[in-house]
Amino acid sequence: MFPYPRDCNPRCPMRCSAAMSTHYTQMVWATTNRVGCAVQTCYNMVVWGALWRQTTYLVCNYSPNGNWIGEPPYRVGIPCSACPPSYGGSCSKNQCFPAITSNYMYWFK
8 A cells, every 4th residue: 555665756756745655755754763653453443434343553753754745755866965964974874874972862762
């Protein structure tokens, strides 16, 4: 149901504008670096006007948010050439990566 990366062309951002594409584009959004998800099994849940007897409900939050209409999720070019200054120029596996100055992971507060 979800598109594969080949279905979302960064040179044509409107190609990824379908409702089911938004989760993919948010996950690959260049500036998003935190994701938190939760899963819950629900019984007798109304979904789109129909009663679902048992379903699995998945919710994810992303930060910083992205997924702006008409904007590509990332830029084509030299990896890490446009990293935010706050990242200190760090690059890991061809992706911008915030410099870590200690073993404490501040985003897991």
